[in-house]
Amino acid sequence: MSRLFEIGLDGDRSHAVEVARHGDSATLTIDGRNYHGSLRPAGDGYELTLEDRTERIWTYVSGDTVWLHGFGVCWAMSVIDPEKNLATAALSGDLASAPMPGTMINVGVEPGDAVAAGQTLVVIESMKMQSEIIAERDGVVDRVFVAVGETFDRGAPLVSLELIAEPEED
Amino acid sequence: MSLPSKVLVANRGEIAVRIIRTLRRMEIESVAVYHALDADGRAVREADEAVELFGETPVGAYLDSEAIIAACAESGAEAVHPGFGFLSENADFAEALAAAGILFIGPPPDAMRAMGDKIESKRLAKAAGVPTLPGSEDAVADVEEAIAVADQIGYPVLLKASAGGGGKGMRTAVDADACREAFERASSEALASFGDGRVFVERFVERPRHIEIQVLADTHGTVLHLGERECSIQRRYQKVIEESPSPVVDEATREKIGQTAIDLARAVGYTSAGTVEMIADDDGGFYFLEMNTRLQVEHPVTEAVTGIDIVEQQVRIAAGEPLGFGQEDVHFNGHAIEARVYAEDADAGFLPATGRLGIVRFPAGDGLRIDHGVVEGQEVTASFDPMIAKVIAHGATREEAIERLRAALAATVLLGVITNTSYLGRVLANPHFKAGDTHTGFLDEHHDQLAPRALDAELERCLVAAAALASPRFDPRLAAPEPLAEMGEWRP
Numbered sequence: 001m002s003r004l005f006e007i008g009l010d011g012d013r014s015h016a017v018e019v020a021r022h023g024d025s026a027t028l029t030i031d032g033r034n035y036h037g038s039l040r041p042a043g044d045g046y047e048l049t050l051e052d053r054t055e056r057i058w059t060y061v062s063g064d065t066v067w068l069h070g071f072g073v074c075w076a077m078s079v080i081d082p083e084k085n086l087a088t089a090a091l092s093g094d095l096a097s098a099p100m101p102g103t104m105i106n107v108g109v110e111p112g113d114a115v116a117a118g119q120t121l122v123v124i125e126s127m128k129m130q131s132e133i134i135a136e137r138d139g140v141v142d143r144v145f146v147a148v149g150e151t152f153d154r155g156a157p158l159v160s161l162e163l164i165a166e167p168e169e170d
Numbered sequence: 171m172s173l174p175s176k177v178l179v180a181n182r183g184e185i186a187v188r189i190i191r192t193l194r195r196m197e198i199e200s201v202a203v204y205h206a207l208d209a210d211g212r213a214v215r216e217a218d219e220a221v222e223l224f225g226e227t228p229v230g231a232y233l234d235s236e237a238i239i240a241a242c243a244e245s246g247a248e249a250v251h252p253g254f255g256f257l258s259e260n261a262d263f264a265e266a267l268a269a270a271g272i273l274f275i276g277p278p279p280d281a282m283r284a285m286g287d288k289i290e291s292k293r294l295a296k297a298a299g300v301p302t303l304p305g306s307e308d309a310v311a312d313v314e315e316a317i318a319v320a321d322q323i324g325y326p327v328l329l330k331a332s333a334g335g336g337g338k339g340m341r342t343a344v345d346a347d348a349c350r351e352a353f354e355r356a357s358s359e360a361l362a363s364f365g366d367g368r369v370f371v372e373r374f375v376e377r378p379r380h381i382e383i384q385v386l387a388d389t390h391g392t393v394l395h396l397g398e399r400e401c402s403i404q405r406r407y408q409k410v411i412e413e414s415p416s417p418v419v420d421e422a423t424r425e426k427i428g429q430t431a432i433d434l435a436r437a438v439g440y441t442s443a444g445t446v447e448m449i450a451d452d453d454g455g456f457y458f459l460e461m462n463t464r465l466q467v468e469h470p471v472t473e474a475v476t477g478i479d480i481v482e483q484q485v486r487i488a489a490g491e492p493l494g495f496g497q498e499d500v501h502f503n504g505h506a507i508e509a510r511v512y513a514e515d516a517d518a519g520f521l522p523a524t525g526r527l528g529i530v531r532f533p534a535g536d537g538l539r540i541d542h543g544v545v546e547g548q549e550v551t552a553s554f555d556p557m558i559a560k561v562i563a564h565g566a567t568r569e570e571a572i573e574r575l576r577a578a579l580a581a582t583v584l585l586g587v588i589t590n591t592s593y594l595g596r597v598l599a600n601p602h603f604k605a606g607d608t609h610t611g612f613l614d615e616h617h618d619q620l621a622p623r624a625l626d627a628e629l630e631r632c633l634v635a636a637a638a639l640a641s642p643r644f645d646p647r648l649a650a651p652e653p654l655a656e657m658g659e660w661r662p
Contacts, residue, residue, distance in 0.1 A: 005638070005641075005643055005644065007634045007637050007638060009625070009630060009633060009634070013630070015630075015631075015634045017634060017635075017638045017644075018644075019638050019639070019644040021645075026639060028635050028638055028639075030631055030634055030635065030638075035631070035635065037635045037639060038639070039636060039639035039640060044531060045531075045583070046636075046640075048632060048635065048636045048639070050631065050632050050635045053628070053632065055632055055636075057636050058529050058531065058583045058585060059529075059585070059636060059637075059640040060528030060529045060585035060586050061528075061640055061641060061642065062525070062526065062528060062586060064641075064643070066636075066637040066640050066641050067528065067529070067585035067586055068585070068633055068636055068637060068640070069529070069583040069585060070629075070632065070633055070636065071629055072579075072580030072581070072592070072595070073580070073591075073592040073595075074583070074584060074585060074588075074589065074591060074592065075633055076588065077633065077634070077637035079637065079638075079641045079643050081643070101523065101524050101525060103521065125518075151521065151522065151552070153524050153525075153551075153552070154524075154525070
């Protein structure tokens, strides 16, 4: 049995999911109930079987977003590790970057502010889901790159912290 | 004069691909131009040859007329098709091409200039006998004159920038106070956007339909109309769904408004393909809006119902050939509807979306035409217009065209970027749309009805299961995540 992940549909409703694979099929535990399922290549896409239902789908995985086409509609599903809380992410200690494209909703800091590890820097919205971008370490805000209402691409810098000066060598 | 043997297409994306296809069918060689962002694009792949453009911005590359003329010299292209947008309505560009001995596939520069200014074009339309909305004859000098004109024609009024477009420099006013504010906002917005703050006033039509007439004019004095298109379904003053014929235009009306469009085209010495845009009110009145001196995005619906390739006619007219048919040879067959697929989140205020198109699948079928310019793996950036495809369905009746288009949109698979395909499907399924009860405020008026419906629990469970089975997160063999999956994670 794999670890438990949360899967959100277009950023809205979230489901707790575990997967135990046996060969090319699997037992899926979705919100505490077990289902038998499989996903097999078919034509130029896939065939999903869940219990006695079979659907033709297309899928494209990009990081923690699983894009799906099913029932005539495209969906963006987010796979979230509740332990790591991937939605509240920073790329490195010095720079908080956008985990996905989106819009800036709230900027809680300005250059010069002292922040503590775990403190919320900004709030972004992607695919209708709001995420807090938090400071990975204690430090001082150096720059805020995106203003409220502006959009950005995945990986775009959002907030940087001042570099911690290395002790100079004699 | 014979047809050019090689034509440069000064555009990108789906329209460049569409023009190249007609050139190939006419056995004319094609030259694509491209900015580095489009180097792997479909237009470059389909053209016989391609020349790179360099610009300070990606859009700037396609606006660099000197570089495009140099690309003609380099490739030996004898003519340029400008498509729409970019340089298509730039009279100076057309003249610069002529000076370099290159054919511009479009109207004469004088006609482009005359129609490029909203005040001047309205004056010309009125003189040619085209109905216009009551309003100021010229730009109003100041706020007081704007209010005086508004008092005379009656509220509500619309204040419009003469150089305007895309809804910029346009404000409505319901009384004198609102008119005061609207004048200031419209003129300052127009000055900022177009460097021209002139504003005029006209009567505001409530719940108007946008109806436009396609004309074709050759250099031998033949001017024809190819019927109307209704383009009332708009968001932010941009068309989203277009159809031909309009549900409210009968044959007699078509002849009448078609003839006014022909009269205007003749009055300005127009040649090539052009479109006379009008607004229609609830009482059956049609009023001149503007004339677009180029190919329109929505031209395929006219091609579907008339069987006439408008791009081919543009090339032939530019080469001096007479139109080989008359008005009596233009027949209208069935009904066609086009839906514009945009990379945007329609449910979040039509916010533009970006990303990598990981999966691209378009359907094929009876009466279906897909014009698109994307390839799998392509990045959709914010550098260009967010339109990535047009899906056009033709049927014997409007109902059949709607059903074919709905099915085609449901079978359009674009993964990796948020698109409006399911939103378009919901518009087509809306009972008011089906009834032909459309106006330019349709999407706002029916906003709540057009919101996505909640999925039933079983379908949602299928999607969740598919995502779990597709995600490498759940696969123990992939416990060490790939670099892409790692992006955005905490790092130790």
